[in-house]
Amino acid sequence: MLERVIDNWWLARESASAVMGLWSWPWGRQGPSGFGSASTAEEVTAGVDATNLTAIVTGATNGIGKETARVLALRGANVIIPARTLESGQKVKESLADQVPSSKLHVMEMDLSSLSSVRNFAQSFNSSHKHLNILINNAGIMACPYQLSEDGIELQFATNHVGHFLLTSLLLDKMKSTARETGVQGRIINVSSVAHKRSDGTTHSLLIHIPNWPIFSMQMSCPGVFRKKDAI
Ligand SMILES: NC(=O)c1ccc[n+]([C@@H]2O[C@H](COP(=O)([O-])OP(=O)(O)OC[C@H]3O[C@@H](n4cnc5c(N)ncnc54)[C@H](OP(=O)(O)O)[C@@H]3O)[C@@H](O)[C@H]2O)c1
DSSP states (O other): OHHHHHHHHHHHHHHHHHHHHHHHHHHTOOOTTSOOTTOOHHHHTTTOOOTTOEEEETTTTSHHHHHHHHHHHHTTOEEEEEESSHHHHHHHHHHHHHHOTTOEEEEEEOOTTOHHHHHHHHHHHHHHOSOOOEEEEOOOOOSOOOOBOTTSSBHHIIIIIIHHHHHHHHHHHHHHHHHHHHOOOOEEEEOOOGGGGGOOSOSGGGGSOOOHHHHHHHHHTGGGGGOSSSOO
């Protein structure tokens, strides 16, 4: 009986928070940080000197990732843009360099849906860069037709979660040594979606062919598995 009351209370609390979240989103209501959905990246980073920081932003060839890379570059950070093709990365680099002439941008090749590509990127980054302070796991695809990655994993799950999980694991030692050597704490940011609220939290459904919104919702709840195991 008590269990059912607790379950119902939890469900009501979660539903209320989802409704409040969706309600506040279009109006840009501020959260505890003082920023809200209407805050821009420039506002959030105003006064920040990132000159000595190195950041990797996945999915920086478009959308949120591109703007994140632009503003990090504006604040002086050394920004790595992993792109599916060097050509697409180069185009973004040129367009960002036009907007921020002082930018320090580096394009490298990586396809997050491919485990071997992620491994190659990490190996190349770890051997060519001394420090990594910020990792922004932002790239994502959504509700695309069902297909498998070259490793036989559903493509959204492979790209949005598995690729980022492997990438983070392979860069973690570099981030820890950076923090030790510089005395500056690192940050890993996993971009998710409110769609995680629609997940039932199960993973077994990944093994079969089901419509892709549930897969997207489920994997958007996956950043939970990135929980603080190793403090940086
Ligand atoms: N926009 C929204 O309203 C919204 C809402 C909720 C959550 N999100 C989340 O926010 C993140 C960014 O969204 P967005 O709207 O900015 O996306 P977007 O404009 O569609 O850009 C997606 C980025 O991910 C990259 N990407 C896709 N597959 C990749 C792969 N296999 N390997 C490497 N990079 C890959 C794309 O590279 P290419 O240029 O090569 O395609 C592109 O740079 C996503 O995780 C998304 O789920 C967005």
